[in-house]
Amino acid sequence: MRQAALIARLAALTTLLALLFVPELFRGILEPLTENGAPAIYNQGSLLQLTLAHLALVAAATAIGGLAALAMGIFVTRPAGAEFLPLSRSIVNIGQTFPPVAVLALAVPAVGFGVTPTLIALVLYGLLPIFENTITGLREVPETTIEAARGMGMGGWRRLALVELPLALPVILAGLRLSVVVNLGTATIGSTVAAKGLGEVIIAGLQTSNTAFILQGGVIVALLAVLIYDGLGAIERIAARRAGRSAG
Numbered sequence: 001m002r003q004a005a006l007i008a009r010l011a012a013l014t015t016l017l018a019l020l021f022v023p024e025l026f027r028g029i030l031e032p033l034t035e036n037g038a039p040a041i042y043n044q045g046s047l048l049q050l051t052l053a054h055l056a057l058v059a060a061a062t063a064i065g066g067l068a069a070l071a072m073g074i075f076v077t078r079p080a081g082a083e084f085l086p087l088s089r090s091i092v093n094i095g096q097t098f099p100p101v102a103v104l105a106l107a108v109p110a111v112g113f114g115v116t117p118t119l120i121a122l123v124l125y126g127l128l129p130i131f132e133n134t135i136t137g138l139r140e141v142p143e144t145t146i147e148a149a150r151g152m153g154m155g156g157w158r159r160l161a162l163v164e165l166p167l168a169l170p171v172i173l174a175g176l177r178l179s180v181v182v183n184l185g186t187a188t189i190g191s192t193v194a195a196k197g198l199g200e201v202i203i204a205g206l207q208t209s210n211t212a213f214i215l216q217g218g219v220i221v222a223l224l225a226v227l228i229y230d231g232l233g234a235i236e237r238i239a240a241r242r243a244g245r246s247a248g
Helices: 002-021 023-033 047-076 079-092 100-111 115-139 143-151 156-193 199-208 211-243
Strands: none
Touching: 002 023, 002 047, 002 211, 023 211, 047 079, 047 115, 047 156, 047 199, 047 211, 079 115, 100 115, 100 156, 115 156, 143 156, 156 199, 156 211, 199 211
């Protein structure tokens, strides 16, 4: 089972690298998907550069949204912030209530085209899983462990940093993993407002009815999602072992 999983990971990574660095290898597979002599390999930009821009956008959105969701999750699990839980849930649910396309439509008139409106949409869309998992992880820390930390003379913030967050980390990472993978796919819509990313390849295919372009962009995004999900899952399992939890 493990050997088969390893082979699958290596195959996915090899395919991704080939698509980015030597896309000509796939010309024979993609040419039947084109019409009227259209190019089979995306030729309006570098697939590697678009992939790096796509990943940078997702990383920035995850960093901003992750820190915000983590801070809110910590705050509402403290006695002083417990009453703000309904309000915080309403805020993080905005991203799920309004589709990213709607957020883009509202953001563009305010901040213009480019990366900024896409970043706003991705941050809002990625808040919920990290926020909810932060709350769940912190609430699952055994009360006996917290009492033991108090008995050792640890104050609230020291107890949070040295005891609660390390024990809650696997659950928080599970939320982060979900947020990243969701945003990897969602970030493709950023190209509709002139943000660099793999959405350019897909949109170019849609505009010219070139299935080969659509397939290239879609497969790269899918492979990135699978590999990153798998990598973050491995980090989550390591954190779970250190925290004495079991991770799926």
